[in-house]
Amino acid sequence: MLTEFGKIFIFILLAAIFVIITLFISKFVRPNRPTKEKYLTYECGENPQGSPWVQFNIRFYVVALIFLIFDVEVVLLFPWALAYQEYGIYGFVVGLIFLLVLGLGMAYEWRKGDLEWARPQPKPPKLDEILKTKS
């Protein structure tokens, strides 16, 4: 007797076995002639410059933080969504208040500009300024 999770487990198991067997077979079949260039990081044909371990922009972190909060919200909405229909309008209002409270947070973020992506602001050169500096 299989539960739904049992089916998922078989699916994961098959996926893992498929990947392992494919990699294992291809290790024996493929020719192995490594050169120095093959071990370089692929950067669209250019020679890689510097280390790939660079510092990321702080904006990613803020977006991930906001995402995490809404992730928890979705998790709490799952059980509500399964049950609310049996309570009629009351069940609907319960979820509505929950969503409105979090919508308030969303509006706050929006107003404060946390959802804006901090772009670099390039200054396009202007003709009269160039002429001024030259003269």
Next chain:
Amino acid sequence: MTFYDIIFYLFAAITLISALFVVSTRNIVYSAFYLLFTFFGVAGIYVLLGADFIAVVQIMVYVGGILILLLFGVMLTNKITNVEIRTGTVQLLPAAIGIGIFMGAVVAVMIWTEWKLEPAQIPLTTTKDIGHLLITDYVLIFELLGILLLIALIGAASIARRDQE
């Protein structure tokens, strides 16, 4: 040893081995990736216990959310490789004694406790029952959770916000 036991030991092995790699790898990005398997193994054990909702929460929040946050946190640091993580053994003897006593206590409890054994049964789904409880008995807590999340949202955003020039 039943099929159930084999799956349990598989998930336990995934959890423990990847946890070992988390603490022993020198590159902290690799540590964060090994943590994925640890969380996944724990989710598998939740499923075996019949706690299906908690298992889904574990995968959605921990694997999908917290791990991403951790990775970004790691990638935001200046030095990722060549970080001086202290892995030497300091005070070997007191540590061994402490761990020995702790392990002894845990194993003693495991041996001398009278476990109530019941035959394994197909677990019922819990998500819908949680939903009924959230709407009827615990409706105040449900709305308070919304307010708690609102506080966390505003607090996190104002701490992480870049200083406005």
